[in-house]
Amino acid sequence: MPLTDQFVLFLVSLVANWFSALSGGGAGLIQLPMLIFLGLPFGVALATHKVASVFLGIGAITRHWRESHLERRFSLIILGAGLPGVVLGASTILQVPPQIATFLLGLLTAGLGLYSVFKPRLGMDYTPRNQTGAGLALGMAGLFxxxxxxxxxxxxxxLFLTIWLIRHFGLDYKRAVAYTLILCGFFWNGTGALVLGVLGTVAWGWMPALLAGSILGGYLGSHLAIKKGNRWIKRAFEATTILIGLKLIFG
Known part of the structure; x- marks a missing residue:
């Protein structure tokens, strides 16, 4: 791959993962289309992006781990309920035309941002709930x-995991983003990358720039999120979801 294209990939990956680490998701909506634009077929771009996204989790872990106070039990709930869904989804996506799913994803993503805008206190306070009984069962179904x-x-x-952790389980933005980046960014994405790597094809020659941008962007975005706190993260989440949703809907 030409050096100029590697540099473009690095910059795109850096910016995409910086935004993702700050707002709790969304890197793929910048990074995946760029891989396709630069010439990768959809299936190859998807597998390549998924492998690269694991390193966003690594970059975030290096900054969040000491300050995020992740609870072991709740982390295992997120992994146990979500990973089977990841495997099932990754096993089926290469057989599904993406156009309709992309449009619906755009509507839902923009809706998440608007919902947060019209709920001023959403994610501002840490009020844990629904971690036992029927509330936990519903929460695990949502995680799946x-x-x-x-x-x-x-x-x-x-972004969906971030808002679900806030809305259903009562986390604040800072904690929800930490769970998303570490558990979804590393473990969920790592599982999806493994499945797609086996079933599909990964463009390994594109990886050096993508991995460098993912790690650095994940670290820098996480650092800024920790320093700025809930209100700043909430605004970043709202801007990211609305803009990404519009991009998906209107192309």
């Missing part, structure tokens, strides 16, 4: 659905 979307559509679904 988000996992399926993560494995199949792959682009921007970290």
């Amino acid at each position: 659905v988000v996992g399926f979307l993560n494995g199949s559509i792959t682009s921007g679904t970290g």
